[in-house]
Amino acid sequence: MNKAVFYHAGCPVCVEAEKNVANAIDKSKYKVEIVHLGEAKARIAEAEKLGVKSVPALVLDGIPFHINFGANLSVLK
């Protein structure tokens, strides 16, 4: 199973991306995990290591895709 992680921070841009992009992912191909970095601050370092610079971001099998722009990761720390 491929792995998709959607990182967000509850911002309006994030919510719209989650509702549309994250929900559009084929669940028969990808195991989708939704991570709220505002609530799970311990995972900010993980996101950074994957190359995530801002949220919302979708990481597909380790490759980061920034979707529109909500907030920089730095403001979530």
Place this chain on the structure above:
Amino acid sequence: MNKAVFYHAGCPVCVEAEKNVANAIDKSKYKVEIVHLGEAKARIAEAEKLGVKSVPALVLDGIPFHINFGANLSVLK
């Protein structure tokens, strides 16, 4: 059926987004169309009207999501 349009311009960032994000979309929910704006210049106006500012971009049921950054639409004209 929901509608997904992936606009790109053949750039490396576009190719990576197509291979991963566009391919991850659930085809049982979305009819996915791939549009190369460098080859289909007539459709640049359509993309602009949908709110697309840069490629690669994925428009889901009329809502534009810019994925990373390849090129501004203006350079494709």
